[in-house]
Each structure stands twice: as structure tokens, then as C-alpha cells.
Amino acid sequence: MKLAVFAALFQAVAVSVTSAYPITGNGVNCRSGPGTSYGVKKVYAKGADIKVSCQTAGTSVNGNNIWDKTQDGCYVADYYVKTGTNGYVTKKCSASGGGGNTGGGSGDGKLPGPVKDDYPYKSSCGGVDPWRYYKCQCTSFVAWRINKRLGVKFHNQYKGVNWGNANSWDDAARRTGVKVNSTPVPGCVAQTNAGNWGHVAWVTAVGDKTVTIEEYNHNVREGYSKRTVSKGSFNYIHIKV
Structure with missing residues (x-):
């Protein structure tokens, strides 16, 4: 019985230990949130080992939308981390640990906004706009x-x-x-x-x-x-x- 209890405890501790994974890209950004719209907090060199505390969904990078929260408290695209799989390798981040907002760096979900021509004066070029510039410039x-x-x-x-x-x-x-x-x-x-x-x-x-x-x-x-x-x-x- 004691051996069984010890084995169970050992297994639980082993699972909680975060593995280190190498960075595969050159100058990989680690951001304040799980997406390319968040500000850069740190840059990892190719081959650097990082520890992943949790993973969450975010902006897709070359078909992979998983982002890894590192020991530095920032998020790196899993595409650039050699974990041996394109899936999750550890627990998902809690709501407080990030993963909900893949919008702008201000956290309001509006940046950078939709990528489209929504400029209001595209059909009425010429003349001065409300910001004192010439329209369509x-x-x-x-x-x-x-x-x-x-x-x-x-x-x-x-x-x-x-x-x-x-x-x-x-x-x-x-x-x-x-x-x-x-x-x-x-x-x-x-x-x-x-x-x-x-x-x-x-x-x-x-x-x-x-x-x-x-x-x-x-x-x-x-x-x-x-x-x-x-x-x-x-x-x-x-x-x-």
C-alpha cells in the first residue's frame, strides 16, 4: 500500500514538472497575449529552451493556433516550439492566464481591426476631411x-x-x-x-x-x-x- 501511494505521488509530481522545448525559428517573439496583435515582451533566439506552463488558442500561425505560455510569463506561437506534436502537450491556460482575447494590444479586441477597405471617403475623393487632410491620401x-x-x-x-x-x-x-x-x-x-x-x-x-x-x-x-x-x-x- 505504501509503495502504491508513493508511486501515485511520484507520478503526479512528474506530470506537474514542465518540460523544456527548443525554439525552432530565428528571433521568435514572445508576446503579452496569445496572438500577433499583442505587444512583444521578449525575443527568443533559435535553439533557446523554453518551459511551457500552459497552452491556449490564439492567432493561427501557419495553420497552428496554439500559443504556449512560457516561464517568462509571455506567449509564443507553438508553431515555433518543437514539442513533437501539433497538439496540446500540457494543460490549457485558465481565463486569468490568458487565451480569451486575441485582439489588440490594448486588450479591447478592436486592434488592429478588420483588414478591409472601410475608409468612408473612398467614393468621394477630393476636398478636405474632418482631420484636415485631403481625402483619399x-x-x-x-x-x-x-x-x-x-x-x-x-x-x-x-x-x-x-x-x-x-x-x-x-x-x-x-x-x-x-x-x-x-x-x-x-x-x-x-x-x-x-x-x-x-x-x-x-x-x-x-x-x-x-x-x-x-x-x-x-x-x-x-x-x-x-x-x-x-x-x-x-x-x-x-x-x-
């Missing part, structure tokens, strides 16, 4: 997204500074204390000074080395388009996220 589209998706009352004179053309948005952001860096997250603004007027776009998804943006007046004259490019193609303005 990249700046107008992004100003609308900031207002609609972020709930920020952004306009051409935001925080008392003239934001102007797209090529001056990074300078205006810095002058008003808005963070500008090279780290994109869904719901931030992609900005470049290239060309005569520069360009701004809405970040809708982030990969290991790429960023997917929605934009106006780039591939389609005064129209909507979407593309995936290298992260290094833009600066990133974090008005809210």
Missing part, C-alpha cells in the same frame, strides 16, 4: 484609422503641432512626445520619408521579419491596397499602442 486614411480604431482624436494639428505631410509625421511625433522606433505592433503607424511627400500606413500584422500594412494612394492611385514588406522599410509611430 495616405495621411487621411491613417488619420481616420487612428480616430476610428484607436479612439484618439488625431488631426493635422494634433497636440498643437502641425503634422503636415507624411514625411514630417516622425518629427511631429517626437516633438509631441509620441514614441517613434523600429518596432512595429498592430495598430501603430508605419512611416517613411522616402519620396517627395513620404508615406504613412496602418500596421495590421507583424511577422518575425515582416510587417503587413494597409494604405491609401500607394499601389492604387487614391485607392486602397495591402502589402507585406520588411520591417526595416518604415519607422513606427506609436500614438496609442
Whole structure:
């Protein structure tokens, strides 16, 4: 009887011990929640061993929607973790441990929002929009997204500074204390000074080395388009996220 009890206790302890699994990708993001819309808390190098405390469903990555909560308290896509299976290998995370919200980094479930051309002035280009930009230009589209998706009352004179053309948005952001860096997250603004007027776009998804943006007046004259490019193609303005 004592041996049976000891064996049962040993088995229970063994099951609770978390196994270590290697990371298979280069520079794999560990995020604050189970999805690509959450902010990056840590980056794992290829071959790094992580311990998985629980698993939950989230954004699908190459057909695998499982996300692993690591010993660092953040979530990594199971696709990049060599567990030996595409299924669950440990317990599911509780509601307090994450897994319910795969929306935006603000936790409101609205970011980055649907990937579609929902710009309200697409059939009435020309003239000035409510945010003091010309309709169907990249700046107008992004100003609308900031207002609609972020709930920020952004306009051409935001925080008392003239934001102007797209090529001056990074300078205006810095002058008003808005963070500008090279780290994109869904719901931030992609900005470049290239060309005569520069360009701004809405970040809708982030990969290991790429960023997917929605934009106006780039591939389609005064129209909507979407593309995936290298992260290094833009600066990133974090008005809210």
C-alpha cells in the first residue's frame, strides 16, 4: 500500500514538472497575449529552451493556433516550439492566464481591426476631411484609422503641432512626445520619408521579419491596397499602442 501511494505521488509530481522545448525559428517573439496583435515582451533566439506552463488558442500561425505560455510569463506561437506534436502537450491556460482575447494590444479586441477597405471617403475623393487632410491620401486614411480604431482624436494639428505631410509625421511625433522606433505592433503607424511627400500606413500584422500594412494612394492611385514588406522599410509611430 505504501509503495502504491508513493508511486501515485511520484507520478503526479512528474506530470506537474514542465518540460523544456527548443525554439525552432530565428528571433521568435514572445508576446503579452496569445496572438500577433499583442505587444512583444521578449525575443527568443533559435535553439533557446523554453518551459511551457500552459497552452491556449490564439492567432493561427501557419495553420497552428496554439500559443504556449512560457516561464517568462509571455506567449509564443507553438508553431515555433518543437514539442513533437501539433497538439496540446500540457494543460490549457485558465481565463486569468490568458487565451480569451486575441485582439489588440490594448486588450479591447478592436486592434488592429478588420483588414478591409472601410475608409468612408473612398467614393468621394477630393476636398478636405474632418482631420484636415485631403481625402483619399495616405495621411487621411491613417488619420481616420487612428480616430476610428484607436479612439484618439488625431488631426493635422494634433497636440498643437502641425503634422503636415507624411514625411514630417516622425518629427511631429517626437516633438509631441509620441514614441517613434523600429518596432512595429498592430495598430501603430508605419512611416517613411522616402519620396517627395513620404508615406504613412496602418500596421495590421507583424511577422518575425515582416510587417503587413494597409494604405491609401500607394499601389492604387487614391485607392486602397495591402502589402507585406520588411520591417526595416518604415519607422513606427506609436500614438496609442
